[in-house]
Amino acid sequence: QQKVQQSPESLTVSEGAMASLNCTFSDGTSNNFRWYRQHSAKGLEVLVSIFSDGEKEEGRFTAHLNRANLHVSLHIREPQPSDSAVYLCAVSLVNTGNYKYVFGAGTRLKVIA
Amino acid sequence: AQTIHQWPVAEIKAVGSPLSLGCTIKGKSSPNLYWYWQATGGTLQQLFYSITVGQVESVVQLNLSASRPKDDQFILSTEKLLLSHSGFYLCAWSLGNTLYFGEGSRLIVV
Numbered sequence: 001q002q003k004v005q006q007s008p009e010s011l012t013v014s015e016g017a018m019a020s021l022n023c024t025f026s027d028g029t030s031n032n033f034r035w036y037r038q039h040s041a042k043g044l045e046v047l048v049s050i051f052s053d054g055e056k057e058e059g060r061f062t063a064h065l066n067r068a069n070l071h072v073s074l075h076i077r078e079p080q081p082s083d084s085a086v087y088l089c090a091v092s093l094v095n096t097g098n099y100k101y102v103f104g105a106g107t108r109l110k111v112i113a
Numbered sequence: 114a115q116t117i118h119q120w121p122v123a124e125i126k127a128v129g130s131p132l133s134l135g136c137t138i139k140g141k142s143s144p145n146l147y148w149y150w151q152a153t154g155g156t157l158q159q160l161f162y163s164i165t166v167g168q169v170e171s172v173v174q175l176n177l178s179a180s181r182p183k184d185d186q187f188i189l190s191t192e193k194l195l196l197s198h199s200g201f202y203l204c205a206w207s208l209g210n211t212l213y214f215g216e217g218s219r220l221i222v223v
């Protein structure tokens with residue numbers, strides 16, 4: 001059973017400073033990794049997807065994946081107060097039909113001006 | 114462009130009463146559809162998925178059921194709500210292997 005854990009639970013950073021969020025997973029055969037953002041119990045917004053070891057950048061969001069270490073991280077460059085939200089890591093092993101993503105509990109990010 | 118619409122936005126219901134939550138996807142034919150649930154302060158859990166009309170697979174048993182009566186519609190329901198059903202319900206569709214979520218329906222069971 002896949003387990004996904006995120007750290008820290010909450011994080012406060014100043015506007016413009018780098019924010020780094022971590023996610024560890026238990027199933028090393030996982031091959032799909034997503035970072036989502038959720039503002040105040042609303043729908044989820046996909047930020048960046050990564051499928052192979054290394055780095056993937058989408059605007060100010062960069063994901064790093066190291067499958068050997070069962071670790072994927074998200075780095076937010078020049079965060080702004082509008083980036084304050086809960087960030088969710090989603091991990092999946094893609095099989096036919098059901099893309100069953102297991103979500104972490106989230107990291108609550110607060111960006112202060 | 115694809116759009117996903119969930120209804121109602123929020124509901125307060127009594128224990129033992131029935132529930133129906135709906136989800137409609139426009140602009141995408143034959144999408145894979147999903148229901149997720151998030152207890153207050155809890156983790157998102159997948160409840161159901163469907164890859165075609167009339168076919169629904171259950172992932173977690175929570176005394177809920179789901180149906181896909183049309184290609185673009187996914188319904189979550191129960192005849193008798195429990196207090197533990199409270200939370201935030203999200204419908205999603207997938208394009209390739211990316212999930213796209215609706216705005217969610219908040220349910221409070223009293």
